[in-house]
Each structure stands twice: as C-alpha cells, then as structure tokens.
Amino acid sequence: MSSPLRIHSEGFELNGEPHRIISGSLHYFRVHPRQWADRLNKARLMGLNTVDTYVPWNLHEPRPGEFRMDAELDLPRFLDLAAEQGLHVLLRPGPSICAEWEGSGLPSWLLAEPGINLRTQDPLYLDAVEAYFGFLLPRLLPHLATRGGPVIAVQVENEYGAYARDGAHLAHLTALLGRHGVDVPLFTCDQPADLERGSVNGVLSTANFGSRPTENLAALRAHQAAGPLMCTEFWIGWFDRWGGRHVVRNSAEVAATLDEMLAAGASVNFYMFHGGTNFGFTNGANDKHTYRPTVTSYDYDAPLDEAGDPTEKFTAFRQVIAKYAPVPDEPVPAPARKLSVPDVPLPRSASLLGHRDALGEAVTSAEPLTMEQLGQDFGFVLYEATLPVAGAVLLEAEGVHDRAQVFVDEQPVGVLERESHEHAVAFASPRVGASLSVLVENQGRVNYGPAIHDRKGLVGTVRVNGEVLTGWSNRSLPLRSLDGLPFADTSAPTVGPTFHRGVLTVEEPADTFLSTRGWTKGIAWINGFNLGRYWSRGPQHTLYVPAPVLRPGENDIVLLELHAAPHRRAVHLRDTADLGPTDD
Structure with missing residues (x-):
C-alpha cells in the first residue's frame, strides 16, 4: 500500500489533499502510562494534528538481547491512544536521540567494549543497532500509516550533522529501516548550519531552531531546493541543569515566531508540547569542556507543564494555530486537582x-x-x-x-x-x-x-x-529495589548516605509535588517508584509525583540522603511546583 503522506515539490499531501503538519513532542517514556491518554487529548485540543516521540533504546534493551515493550514502555499502546484521538505520529527511533536523555538513549552496555565507536560504521556498534531494530521495527509495522496506523513518517538518526560527517553511516541506517519494512516517508533533522552534513540523498531534510524562522527556513530552502519546509524542533522552551536557573521563554514572543513560521507555509513540531519528567536515573548531561548534568524535571516551559496542566503558551499557541488550521471548539481543560500534605515524618532509617x-x-x-x-x-x-x-x-x-x-x-x-x-x-x-x-x-x-x-x-x-x-x-x-533494607526507628543524627522512610497517608490520590527543601542531595521513592534526584543546588526544589503512583490509604516514601538530613526528618507535599528562579 502506498503511503497516505506524500512529499511533493511544494509541500506535503495527505490522502491526496494538501497537508500541513502541526505537531508537538510528547515522550511516552517521560510520562506515566496512565496519563498518556490525558496528554494526547490535550494535544488535540491545542490544535495539533500530529505528535512526535523519540524511542529510547537503552530502556527497550537494558541488557544485550533482553528486550522490553511493556508497561511504561508499551509504545504500541501509546500509538493506539494517539490514533484514538485522531492524531498522526512522527516516530524518531534513533538509535541516538539526544533529548537530554541518559546517554542519548544508547544503552550503557555498548561501552563495555573498550574501543567501540558509537554512531559510526564500527561493526560492534552496527551489529547492536541491527539487533535492536530487528526487535523494534517489526512490532511497529502494524502502526505505520501504510497499514492503517498513525505513524506517517520516521526519522533517520537525530541531528547527525552536529556529530559527524559520515554519509555512509546515514545511508546504512536508511537502508536498514527499509529492510525492516518501514515504507512511510523518512526525514532527517539538523540545525541549519549542519544540514549538509546530516542529510541523506532521497530523504527529506528538516531544520531545528527556536527563533528567526524566515532566516532559518531560507537556509533550509537553500539546502533543499524543493519539498516541504518543516521545523522538526521548534524550541519553545529549554531544559535546566543543576546549579543554573529555571529557563523560560516569553509566551508572546514565541507565539509571534510560530505565527511567522506558519505564515511562511511551513510545517512545525513543538519541542516540547509536554516535557514530562526524567524519572529515576534517566536524565542526561552535556559536556562542552565542563560536565553539566540535567535536572529531574523536564518541564521545558512547554504548553503543558510537568503535571500536564495547560500553561499560558497553550492558549497563545492555540490562538495562532486557529489562524491556519481547524482547532476543536472545546474549552481549554482546567488544571487537575493537586494534593497538599504539610508534614510527612520519616522516622525510620537504614x-x-x-x-x-x-x-x-x-x-x-x-x-x-x-x-x-x-x-x-x-x-x-x-x-x-x-x-x-x-x-x-x-x-x-x-x-x-x-x-x-x-x-x-x-x-x-x-x-x-x-x-x-x-x-x-x-x-x-x-x-x-x-x-x-x-x-x-x-x-x-x-x-x-x-x-x-x-x-x-x-x-x-x-x-x-x-x-x-x-x-x-x-x-x-542500581537501587532497583530497597526491599532488603532493615529500617529502624532512630532520632539520632545520621552520618554518611542514609535511607529515611515514612508513611504518607492519602484519602484520594492526586498529582502533587514532593518538596525537598531542607534536604541536601539524594533520590526519592514513593511506593517503589523512583521520582528522581533532588539537590539543594537547585534550581528545582520539588519532585513531581504523578497521581497513579499513589494509592488510597498508606503510601511508602523513602529518601536516600547522601549527605545531611535535617534534624527533624520530614518532607511535605505541595500543590504547586518549585522549579526555581528564572532570569525574567
């Protein structure tokens, strides 16, 4: 069957009609699976016709030859939920995804090989990629638009031009997608200066940027004389690092940039529509001569905040989109109920x-x-x-x-x-x-x-x-389970890394934010779910707790404090996030 999405010299065509992609990034692996449907519905309500997601290889294949696609990694279910909302999907399987995600999504076990060269034609790397794609892609074929599914296009690698110049490697990955049956249009994405290095013959090039759309779209057109103009990552916010400030972008300014881009006839994907959270140990880091780890929150100052509530950007973007495409005639959803518990003692330690x-x-x-x-x-x-x-x-x-x-x-x-x-x-x-x-x-x-x-x-x-x-x-x-720890009641000060445990009693679960002010550095769990890292260095001082993590009645809460716990060991749950000071 031919692909419903066609690429012509002037733009996209879907089912024989001119089409503009208006999309937003929503990473299933950064959102609790019981909240996927809510976030996808809100994508539709903002006026999006498409959502975009990466695929994290390191979670889907945590050990060589051990594959997962269940529970929070049930990508087929996520794709089905998108289809139920009438949304198309742009799929970005990597193998490298960047995304401020641990190791760019490449599994750590690759680095057990001393001389391996990642993202190259190194056979050690390619053999692993081929095994992973051999698991992943056959399971996703039923979800391609050519088989009646929502996936209308698939990305080749990710911003490869910023990493290397290796046309043979990109051509190899392109052919690999084809050999595994991917028959929807393919695309690459790069920052404008890297387009030539990251392109593949016969594959649509798209650009990533956050401002100056006329200039950057002109650079894309200079590189690619015909075909759709598309910004695959329209950076409407940014990520935070420990020790920095919470980064925000002015809603009116970003909405004006969006207006300029859509007026030029371009397609767009917001990065991010909903950022979500780097739960557990999944945050990435940057190292441009100095190592800088990313924080737990991936709020990204997006149209949906970390808890999935519409922000000022949601309304501003919806108004701009309505000038160029149909927007559902439904009200903007109200923020979900939040839980506040002022004092939760943690009297037991190990x-x-x-x-x-x-x-x-x-x-x-x-x-x-x-x-x-x-x-x-x-x-x-x-x-x-x-x-x-x-x-x-x-x-x-x-x-x-x-x-x-x-x-x-x-x-x-x-x-x-x-x-x-x-x-x-x-x-x-x-x-x-x-x-x-x-x-x-x-x-x-x-x-x-x-x-x-x-x-x-x-x-x-x-x-x-x-x-x-x-x-x-x-x-x-790895701290996957704390079941073997013998906790004991103690009021004495603790020396060195110590687990502190208490009971959180909840009548009716709801989203909430665990405040870690007064604590120094460590990790927090509720009912065995790893909420992520906290650090007094900031900027963030709360950890998002999704409602599905809680249960009515007693809930187990544990903090691993690496340094010094406060004299009175307790935490509290807030009904608002504290992501730290901004430059505004």
Missing part, C-alpha cells in the same frame, strides 16, 4: 554503608572497574580498598564519573566532583589498614556531542601518596 550487602554483591579486581564493566547502567558503585599508610593521605583519582563521596572507616572525608574538575582529596588515615570507601554516583551519561563515550564510576587508576592503589572491591548499587 545506613547505606552499614547495609551494603543488602544492596548489591561485590566483585574484586586489581584496579577499579567501571560501571559498564560491572554490567550496570544506572545508580551508584561503591568502591572499597585498604589504605596502606597512616597519617597524611593524598588520594588522586584519574577519572571521577561523576561524583565521588570518600569515606575512611565509614566517616566522610571529602567529595570529588567531575563538574568542578576535581581529582584529588587530602585527609588523615587513622592507621595502616583503615578502610577506604568511595561511593560514585552516575549523574547522567552525556547525551550530545563526542563525549557520549561516557563511562561511569572510577575511570582509570587511583593513587595514594603517588602510588597506585590496588586490591579493590566493586559493588554495583
């Missing part, structure tokens, strides 16, 4: 170092093993060795990826941060044979640029007073 055996098994080695060598993707690694000296010690680590807390006989003596380019810490060893523990947090693998070869843990040698320290225990702490 030391991480004191209960290390309940959290992971140790592997011995001469020198520290990376997280990838241990077969681990997310979380922490606890490294332990014996100090061969007493008195003054200078500990030097060749590579800390990304943040190391150093302990002697389980007492904290220092922190090394990759972000601050730190490699050495000095302390006193009480005796020969004292225990050295180094807890290293993977704060997010780099998702953009050549630094994506981002192995985690202690990378390279560790020296004590100039001599290489050998004889290490390496303990993976």
